[in-house]
Amino acid sequence: MAQNSTRRPLPGRHPLSREFITAHQRVRIINGLAAEASEKGYRAVTIADVVKRAGIARNTFYENFGSKEECFRAAQKYAMSSALEQVVAAAGEIGNWPERVEAGMAAFLAYVAREPALARTCMVEALAAGPESVQYYEESLQAFVSLFRLGRDVSPHGGELPETLEEALIGGVFWILYQRLLLAETDRIEELLPELVEFTLTPYLGAETARRRALDGADRAAVASADG
Amino acid sequence: MRDPVNPSVDSPEYPPELARLPPGRHGLPREFVSRNQRERLIAGLAEAVAENGYAGTTIAHITRHAAVSRRTFYEHFGSKDECFVAAYDSVMTELNRRVGDAFEQEQEWPQAIRAGLAAMLQFLAEEPHLARLSMVEALVAGPVVIERYDAAIQSLVPFFEAGRKGRSPEVLAGLSPTTEEALVGGIVSLISRRIFADRTAELQSLLPDLVEFALTPYLGSAEAAKVARAG
Numbered sequence: 001m002a003q004n005s006t007r008r009p010l011p012g013r014h015p016l017s018r019e020f021i022t023a024h025q026r027v028r029i030i031n032g033l034a035a036e037a038s039e040k041g042y043r044a045v046t047i048a049d050v051v052k053r054a055g056i057a058r059n060t061f062y063e064n065f066g067s068k069e070e071c072f073r074a075a076q077k078y079a080m081s082s083a084l085e086q087v088v089a090a091a092g093e094i095g096n097w098p099e100r101v102e103a104g105m106a107a108f109l110a111y112v113a114r115e116p117a118l119a120r121t122c123m124v125e126a127l128a129a130g131p132e133s134v135q136y137y138e139e140s141l142q143a144f145v146s147l148f149r150l151g152r153d154v155s156p157h158g159g160e161l162p163e164t165l166e167e168a169l170i171g172g173v174f175w176i177l178y179q180r181l182l183l184a185e186t187d188r189i190e191e192l193l194p195e196l197v198e199f200t201l202t203p204y205l206g207a208e209t210a211r212r213r214a215l216d217g218a219d220r221a222a223v224a225s226a227d228g
Numbered sequence: 229m230r231d232p233v234n235p236s237v238d239s240p241e242y243p244p245e246l247a248r249l250p251p252g253r254h255g256l257p258r259e260f261v262s263r264n265q266r267e268r269l270i271a272g273l274a275e276a277v278a279e280n281g282y283a284g285t286t287i288a289h290i291t292r293h294a295a296v297s298r299r300t301f302y303e304h305f306g307s308k309d310e311c312f313v314a315a316y317d318s319v320m321t322e323l324n325r326r327v328g329d330a331f332e333q334e335q336e337w338p339q340a341i342r343a344g345l346a347a348m349l350q351f352l353a354e355e356p357h358l359a360r361l362s363m364v365e366a367l368v369a370g371p372v373v374i375e376r377y378d379a380a381i382q383s384l385v386p387f388f389e390a391g392r393k394g395r396s397p398e399v400l401a402g403l404s405p406t407t408e409e410a411l412v413g414g415i416v417s418l419i420s421r422r423i424f425a426d427r428t429a430e431l432q433s434l435l436p437d438l439v440e441f442a443l444t445p446y447l448g449s450a451e452a453a454k455v456a457r458a459g
Contacts, residue, residue: 043283043368127424128367134424157449162437162456167421168414175381175413176406182378195404203444207402
């Protein structure tokens, strides 16, 4: 036990707090579940699979989660809140709406490309994981809905757009990403940025403006990466 | 004339189990009875799944709803999963047929899209059990069904791609290679989330929104809204 240890922590390295270890373990378990679920589907995954994948003891699993379902909900919350955090960090301060959509989308795609298993968990498996997960999925979707809905204020026909437009746009974006995840084309996810931006801006700004904006964005990105 | 496959009732080849069918049902060929049982099992599965969810459904639930014996179940299907796949396929075949027929009856593409979407919403609204089976339970039924689910959704892409024909170069330049996939994904997401929430009865009221959403990239907002609100 740590208290009985004669070894002092190395200078400059604080002993790892219990909370830190617990948080770290939870993330490992969550990642284990996501990896297993994307290989065989959530329903077929057992706690034994997760334990093995995460490289932890079965007891450790139960110290953190009461059941597979509880672990799934934690995975979903962890992934959704990380993704949203990055979208807000990238886009929250931008006043110009099309630029804001583009920055937010870029951050979201980057997250999906970096965490394909977790992203799949949120975008697909959540719908198969019971009513509470579906409820949470719906709530997180609303965060994206409000980002897009701001576009009605800058659209020349904002007042006439169908009520369900934002839901349909987000559903479309999720579907495209899901297809790429299924095909394991993770490395190509970020390339989708211009077309997804165009797809989402078109109903608000018209196809031509949306296309110009998306292309400008791609040019800016190319210039930035050439400079960097 | 003797038919070796469907022997007549008085022929010696006539299967004895069919001779025991109640009066008024004589003369049913074996293949018919068998197909009928299979259809009853498929319908029984849809009812059982609506009642218990896919995970909670047992073969006993299915045979009770279908009013057939357990042994009959195993003559047709090796497992619950196999029965589900058959049910899923038969729902999708029917849905595709109705969407395809509706689409082909219209001369103009925008109206054809409207008719196809209307047929899809009508089928799902009229058959809430089958709607749930194909759009919700399919997601938990394992990798085999998921693969079919994805293929079924992707099979809608060509209906939308047909809208590229005859568009101006400016419009075509604005359509990216994934436009149709994104449209289909958005439409299915709107529909399946209503089914998840047990709001299947509302599906048909989505028609104008879905039509406008689907047509906007090809026709622009104003024209798309006009088609959506007509009819």
